[in-house]
Each structure stands twice: as C-alpha cells, then as structure tokens.
Amino acid sequence: MKAKACALPGLYACRARRWEQNMDYKKSGVDIEAGYRSVELMKEYVKETLRPEVLGGLGGFSGAFSLSSIKNMEKPALVSGTDGVGTKLKLAFLMDKHDTVGIDCVAMCVNDIACAGGEPLFFLDYIACGKNYPEKIAAIVKGVAKGCKQAGAALIGGETAEHPGLMPAEEYDLAGFAVGVVDEKNLITGAAIKPGDVLVGIASSGVHSNGFSLIRKVFDMTVESLDTYYDELGSTLGETLLTPTIIYVKALKSIQEAGVVIKGCSHITGGGFYENIPRMLPENIHAVVEKDSYPLPPIFKLLAQKGQLEERMMYNTYNMGLGMVLAVAPMDADKTLAAVSAAGQKAFVVGSVKAGEKGVTIC
Numbered sequence: 236m237k238a239k240a241c242a243l244p245g246l247y248a249c250r251a252r253r254w255e256q257n258m259d260y261k262k263s264g265v266d267i268e269a270g271y272r273s274v275e276l277m278k279e280y281v282k283e284t285l286r287p288e289v290l291g292g293l294g295g296f297s298g299a300f301s302l303s304s305i306k307n308m309e310k311p312a313l314v315s316g317t318d319g320v321g322t323k324l325k326l327a328f329l330m331d332k333h334d335t336v337g338i339d340c341v342a343m344c345v346n347d348i349a350c351a352g353g354e355p356l357f358f359l360d361y362i363a364c365g366k367n368y369p370e371k372i373a374a375i376v377k378g379v380a381k382g383c384k385q386a387g388a389a390l391i392g393g394e395t396a397e398h399p400g401l402m403p404a405e406e407y408d409l410a411g412f413a414v415g416v417v418d419e420k421n422l423i424t425g426a427a428i429k430p431g432d433v434l435v436g437i438a439s440s441g442v443h444s445n446g447f448s449l450i451r452k453v454f455d456m457t458v459e460s461l462d463t464y465y466d467e468l469g470s471t472l473g474e475t476l477l478t479p480t481i482i483y484v485k486a487l488k489s490i491q492e493a494g495v496v497i498k499g500c501s502h503i504t505g506g507g508f509y510e511n512i513p514r515m516l517p518e519n520i521h522a523v524v525e526k527d528s529y530p531l532p533p534i535f536k537l538l539a540q541k542g543q544l545e546e547r548m549m550y551n552t553y554n555m556g557l558g559m560v561l562a563v564a565p566m567d568a569d570k571t572l573a574a575v576s577a578a579g580q581k582a583f584v585v586g587s588v589k590a591g592e593k594g595v596t597i598c
Contacts, residue, residue: 337378
C-alpha cells in the first residue's frame with residue numbers, strides 16, 4: 236500500500252492514491268487539503284518563470300514546451316542535468332529558513348548545462364517531506380522559481396510527496412532536473428584546449444552546496460552555533476553557510492556573446508579542483524592553478540582552521556572560491572573578464588594549461 240500526494244509546482248494537480256481499505260487518508264499521515272493549499276500558495280512564483288515556449292496552463296499531468304524556437308539551429312542537441320541540495324538542508328531545518336535552498340537546487344542542475352555551452356530551457360523539482368506544511372513548501376518553491384528566473388528557465392513541473400513514517404515531520408529532501416539546448420557546433424567539450432591556454436575562474440558565493448557533511452562535523456549544528464557572528468565573515472555562521480549557490484548561466488552567455496570561444500568549462504562542485512578541473516581536459520594536457528591569484532573567501536579559512544583540515548583535502552572537497560573554471564585562448568582573457576563583470580560577477584585569471592599528464596596542480 237502506498238500513500239502519496241501532491242503534484243507541484245507546474246503540474247498543479249493534487250492526486251492521492253486510494254488505500255485498498257476504506258480508511259481516512261489524513262489520519263494515515265497524508266493531508267490532501269494541505270497539498271491543495273501548497274499549490275495555491277506557490278502558483279504566483281511559478282508563473283513568473285514561464286517562457287513563451289511553455290504550452291498549456293497550469294494543472295496538467297505533464298509540462299509541455301515548444302521546440303519551435305530552436306528550429307534555426309543547425310544541429311540542436313538537448314543537454315540535461317539533475318541534482319539535489321544534499322545535507323545543506325540540515326541547516327535550513329535548524330534555521331527554519333527555506334526560501335534559498337531552491338536556488339541551490341536549480342543552480343546545481345543548470346550550471347552543469349551551461350558548462351556544456353547549453354541554454355537551460357525548463358526545470359522540474361521534486362520535494363519529499365515527512366509532513367506537508369503549505370507555507371514551508373511554498374517558501375521552497377519560491378526559491379526554486381527565483382533560481383529559474385536567474386537561469387532564464389521555465390519551471391514547468393514538479394512533485395511534492397508526503398512520506399509519513401518514512402521521514403521526520405519537520406524534514407524534507409529537494410532535488411531537480413533541467414533540460415537545455417545547444418547547437419552541436421557550440422558544445423564545450425575541452426577538445427580544443429592546448430598548451431598555453433589561460434584558466435579563468437569565476438568567483439563563488441562561498442561553499443555553495445557541497446561538502447556539508449564535513450562542515451557539519453567541523454561546526455556544532457545548533458541554533459546557537461549557527462547564530463554566532465564572526466567578524467571575519469561579516470555575518471553569522473548560518474547566514475554564510477546558507478548563502479545560495481551562484482547561477483552562472485548569464486555570465487557564460489555574456490562571454491559567448493563577447494565573441495570568446497570557451498574551450499573548456501568545469502563546474503567546481505563535489506570533488507573540488509582535483510576531481511572537476513581534469514574533467515574538462517583532453518589527454519596529455521595538465522592544468523596549473525595559482526592559489527594566490529584570487530581572493531580566498533574567509534569561510535574556507537575558518538573551516539580549515541576549525542577543522543584542522545589539510546590544504547589538499549580542502550581543494551579536493553570545496554570550490555575554494557571559484558564556482559567555474561574556464562579555459563580560453565590567451566588573447567581572450569581580458570575580454571572574458573570584462574564579459575563576466577558585465578554580467579555582474581567577478582572573474583580572475585587563475586592559471587594556465589601545459590603539456591603533461593592529464594590532471595591539475597595547485598601551487
């Protein structure tokens with residue numbers, strides 16, 4: 236026997252399977268009326284994300300998206316990404332702040348699409364909760380919608396599943412899925428990277444959404460600890476850690492519109508520099524990152540100090556202040572920095588690539 240409710244945010248059809256026996260569904264732990272209220276509360280946020288290609292109104296069983304806008308591409312290719320927020324959600328629970336984690340969820344998906352040169356088209360989310368508190372669910376989706384607006388993606392579908400007995404009533408999990416498009420000739424594959432190319436890093440907003448299992452071991456996860464103000468952070472620990480992940484879609488688009496060919500692109504997520512930078516490199520190309528070429532956000536210094544963490548572990552776990560690392564031709568470096576600045580973000584020349592074994596050196 237299953238208990239499940241309610242579809243959201245773009246499908247907006249609350250549905251619940253009947254039990255085999257004639258029982259009260261609400262008494263079993265699934266509140267259909269709360270699901271209806273959640274949908275009503277979030278509709279205004281979802282509508283703000285809709286693009287002209289979205290077909291039909293709210294309330295269907297699936298989201299429809301017209302592909303007419305890509306008909307002028309020579310060889311259109313779909314690119315997709317799926318991810319979640321991970322244990323960063325534990326901080327949201329403790330701080331009772333739920334309107335930013337949705338941005339994280341969108342960012343983790345659409346940044347991967349942008350990393351391949353793609354334009355995010357639409358996004359769907361999935362929220363599993365122990366109990367449906369309509370205002371909390373609406374706050375989560377408000378963040379999802381904000382992230383979609385930043386990425387230029389339509390929020391066309393989703394699901395909220397109430398799992399009484401499987402999850403604590405106050406907790407939830409959040410994941411998402413995005414689809415984008417790119418003309419095949421514009422795919423960023425890393426194949427054109429050659430010795431002498433420059434590495435440009437785009438600044439992160441902090442730890443983003445990775446490495447929180449370690450963070451929760453280093454810092455006490457209590458309301459008192461998260462409410463502690465640190466002069467070096469300029470805010471409380473909780474506010475710093477809950478800062479949402481930057482969405483890089485517009486910055487990368489600005490670079491491309493400036494006429495720069497992005498030869499390679501690495502989204503620095505879990506695995507840090509050592510795992511992610513080599514993913515964009517062809518064989519026999521080695522990346523060298525100069526760690527003093529850009530400012531290191533103070534949260535990483537505090538984390539390393541409090542946890543007595545070795546430098547290699549830090550660079551193998553966290554983004555260390557760079558959410559994206561790009562490879563461009565040397566003559567395009569200044570143009571790339573200017574394009575990122577025009578998009579409202581900060582970028583730095585952080586290294587270069589050379590012939591050698593595929594991998595990365597931090598020096």
